Amino acid sequence: MVARFRSTISAFIALAMTTASLTASAAPATGKFPDKPLKLVVPFAAGGFTDILARRFAESMASTLGQPVIVENRAGASGIIGANHVAKSEPDGYTILLETPDTMITAPALMKGVQYKPSDFRQVSLLVQQPLVLVVPSPSSYKSISDLIADAKANPGKITYASWGNGSSAHIASSVLAENGGVSMNHVPYKGVSVALTDVLAGRVDSMYVGMMSSLDYMKQGKLRPIAINRIERSPLLPNVPTLAESGVSAYSIGLWYAMGVPKGTPDQVVEKLYRAAEKAGASSIRDWLNELGMDVPATNPKATEEFMKKEIANWDSAIKQSGISGLSE
Template sequence: MNPSSRPLTRRAVALGLAALGCALSAPAALAQGGFPAKPITFVVPYPAGGANDMLGRLIGQKMGEALGATVIIDNKPGAGAMLGANAVAKAAPDGHTVLVGGLATHAASPHLMKADYDPLKDFEAVGLLGQAPIIVITSNESPLRSLKDIAEIAKKKPGEMMYGSSGNGSPLHLAGELFDAINGSQMTHVPYKGGNAHIIDLIGGRVPVIFDTATNSMPLIRSGKVRPLAVSMPQRLPDLPNVPTFAESGFPSFQFTAWYGLFVPAKTPKDVVAKLSGALQTALKQPEVVEKLRGVGVSPAGGEAAELARLVPQEHERIGRLIKQANIKAD
């Protein structure tokens, strides 16, 4: 044997052991610091320009800053927000595809149409963004002055009180049906095919009332185009101190909000979910974010995954029961 081969063999063994050590430690390194490994895509299941899109872009930007990652917004509207939700449910469970979901994707639409995903099993909850209450609005010239006025007419004259919405199964429609169920009345639902046609008809006096979401109604109220009658929150909104709550108006059991949350595909590693949730909580504590959310009528939540995980099955069951009882069908 060539004497010079002995040092070479030892050196080779040392290098081999070093390489093996690096290989064994790689999974641990990836688990601790490998996420995010590429840009994160936020799927917004609505068209660009609306409240959901704004929430996705705002939160996505702030979470990206907290994670040191680039966030890309991908608008995937369609099928009652289920098109975008299904895309996330089928995505790789690595935390790089996030759904900006909520009431439609996880509680309402799956009961109205056939869903290609299971809202309770195909996602991991990242955290609750916030909730937008229902605000009952009417035209400035309307004789309706309170929620009790609506309740009395709806009860005494079945079918005469009309309320508009952006479509069958929308939060506006569901809120109206819930109010009917609690009031023991029968209003006439007037669905519109999206857009702002229902608002135009409300302002013009052709539809007397709308159970609208705060995200849509707050700009109208601030501009003086409509008159608010009641808000579905435990306390009065700071921006609407003179508008009573449903409880103050005699309907304490009316509980309904449009809620928003972040989801990732099921089987996403827990440490990745925890990183995303932590970034969301950081974003929701920023004064700029709080101000912008409240500016569009959204009351910020804490961003904890457990809070959203508890809410989803409750809302899925409650909204499903309401849809069945009211015999609501998709457009």
Template structure:
């Protein structure tokens, strides 16, 4: 009987220790890995959310940019990190849906990560250099059909959202353009501004300043609805171009096997942050529409997105090379 009581006490003590550890989280700085360079939409959103989470958690949330390989470098880094909640990642459509649809990776976006939750999404917009005479997406389609392969489009690289959006546009409209891949959005937008390439599908965050300055023309939003940042720009669907919906979503992920209580706490804090009107406003200023998900919903959504983009890769015969 004494032995049973002793074992029971040990088990109870272990449970209390686990509960105490979960309750104590976080006890130190949290690092939020961003898979792109500083200055872009991903980086901006990570800093807004990280700062707000830090205020609630009472610990610093530091943003660390690890750009390269379309997000694969950052993904592998986080995958190998200790599963304790102190290393997180701002994953997005490229790292967790487009990359695995396009090529074999050294990480599995579903099995190697624990989803914390969704931040939101940002629509992609079709822009052209002002020298392009088309004033609408429909006019551009007519122009492209009249002169196939005489127009080039820029992307941030093979397998990126601008690349996929342009290929979806070509499939939907039966048009042909030459693809010019760059190493990132910055050089791609620079050459589009200069007229070296004529068309691009950047994120709203990237496009808005140039459109407002008259340096680029926005012909259509590649999303389900118009953007509040450019309310006068119709969607491609409104112009009769279906099946071109490229919403660049963003979420937070932790390494696989991160304890469920830690994930639950982080999800709660994230959702609290995303309910703050000041945070919502700052994210909207960066072209993002806030939305939230439970970890389970996020996992299902990522798996669904992989299937969607795999079909696009096959239909458009997109290559990683």
């Protein structure tokens, strides 16, 4: 009888300790979040636009949240390393990923061995969007997509295009362009946008799809010539550059964007607090800075961002199928 009583008491104490532990671990989701520094993971190297964007948002969000938001660069394997780290982190809101199409969609779809998928994340907010611009070196004879396609038809396999890596947005966009134009062009992958642009500027590569922000200054300086923009309407910053549709090419709804996501299972209250901080940051001087660079700042709420992500996955899947790219190594 005594032994049974002691066993019952021991079980009760163990249950009480477990309940207390679970209650304590759930505390951040009950209004106390955040009570320690947060981490914003950038899956690319420091110094690039993605890193700069993250630091601007982190600084502003920290003042709203009342806790530091520390930017941590986890670069490598086209952003896969950083994204995988966040996907496997605790779903408590303290580890956030700065997402891009390459890390969230094209890598899981194309790269072998990727250990996460888009559904492993909850969306916080779509922060920024920018169009892809097809550029050529300024001395190039190409004044339009028609010129580029015509030369590619006359010289099969000799025309080159650059990208910032196998399976990247630029790789897919140029592959679709070649497929739709019925031509064969050579892909020259680089480890980053800046090194790819260096060779395009020097005329060592014939063309490149690149984000407007990365190329706008070179276009203004006359060092790059934009011949088309992947946008529904012409850009106010490039009013003389035709859209793909205007250029007689089948338009495909893909572009560059930056969003914030957290691991699946992060509580609603936490996601909402992070969104409110990101929304406030997007309405600050950051918006003017990004608008000047030719970008849109939607700062959408979590539900709208989830819907956006579903559409983007469908758009990119369609583009990937058109491109014929598959089974790439990290």
